[in-house]
Amino acid sequence: MAFVDLGGLRCHVQRLGPQDAGPPAATVVLLHGLLTDSLASYYFTLAPALAAAGAEVLMYDQRGHGRSERPPTGYRLEHFVDDLEALLDRLELTGPLQLLGNSFGGTVAFALAARRPAQVAAILAIESEPATAAWAVKLDDILRRAETELVKKSTLAWVAAKRGPHTARLARSAGRLLAETALAREIPASRLPGEAELRAIGCPVLTVYGTRSDLAAQAAWLDGLLPDCRSVFVPGQEHSVLVEAPDVVRELALSWLREQGAELRGRPAVLGAAR
Known part of the structure; x- marks a missing residue:
């Protein structure tokens, strides 16, 4: 367990290096959702598999959540993005970074990509949307x-x-x-990015939705809004895709990273298997 001071906010951070101690095939930042979520959602689902495949994994409890500090105020979206920027700067992670966000975590990922496009190589957003x-x-x-x-x-x-x-x-x-x-x-x-800011998110984006989720209906809109975006649907799932179908999401994430050029170790997955 480690704590990092982000300009007055005590932030709980966990990092996993490549399990084989080899050079990182990619640097993946895992961003969790609001209220009932924390980095634990990743620690018991995606993070070990990503590290086993040779990725460097960064995950942290967002402000107010998990073991991070809980200030009484400071919860607009831009504050969460400020925290992520400060953490990346403190850890000297300049990019290119693969962002993987669940629910609100994906919203933070989209906002960072709009703010620092050169630092974000790709986004995988699970049951998420831009602000x-x-x-x-x-x-x-x-x-x-x-x-x-x-x-x-x-x-x-x-x-x-x-x-x-x-x-x-x-x-x-x-x-x-x-x-x-x-x-x-x-x-x-929160400060909301304009449509032009969202359209300027040029990195590859993969969105994952449960077929029974309310968010699935927005897939066509988002695919049309972003210049390089496509969607995958997990049959029978609602909003809790990460927790309820971790094996499917794990295979999608590993395949997505390989598609972005990461030379992961282990058996390749087939992207689109959930369609």
Whole structure:
């Protein structure tokens, strides 16, 4: 376990080097989502496989999450991107970097690519989207409802009964995060990139959606917006593709890295197997 000071924010960081101690085939930055997510989602799914294939892996708990510091304010999207920039600068990771973001983590990845295009080689976004006006409205509704519901004993009991005690513990922690910080009000107030900024994201992008996810409907729009973007759909999955179908996402990620020129070790995967 390691902690890095990002200009006053104590950030929990984990790095995995290539398992065979050889030269890194790629540098992959893993970005997790909001509320119930943390770097643990990657530690038990993608990160070990990426390191075993020869990648250098960087993952960290975003502000307010996991073991990172939880300031009362500072939760607009640009603050999360500032943290990522500061971490990359502190660790002297200049690029080119492969960004892999789950849910809100993908939104952070898109925002960094718009801000520092030369540093981002490619993006793999799982159940994610860039920040837009529609995104802000949707997040405002989701976060306000979560702020109300996740402090109710009845809601937590329902989660425990339907999803199990582990998910209930994550929901309880998310409720505390929302109660102790301004996250629910600040995320929707984020600075939103304009359409021209998004269209300027020229790096290759692969988006992964569950076929039963609400986000799947936006795939055609995003494929048309970004100059080099395509989508893969995982049958029968909703928003929690990373956790519910880790084997599929793992094969997609490894194949995507190979497609970007990473000389990974081990058996090649076939991109598109989930279509």
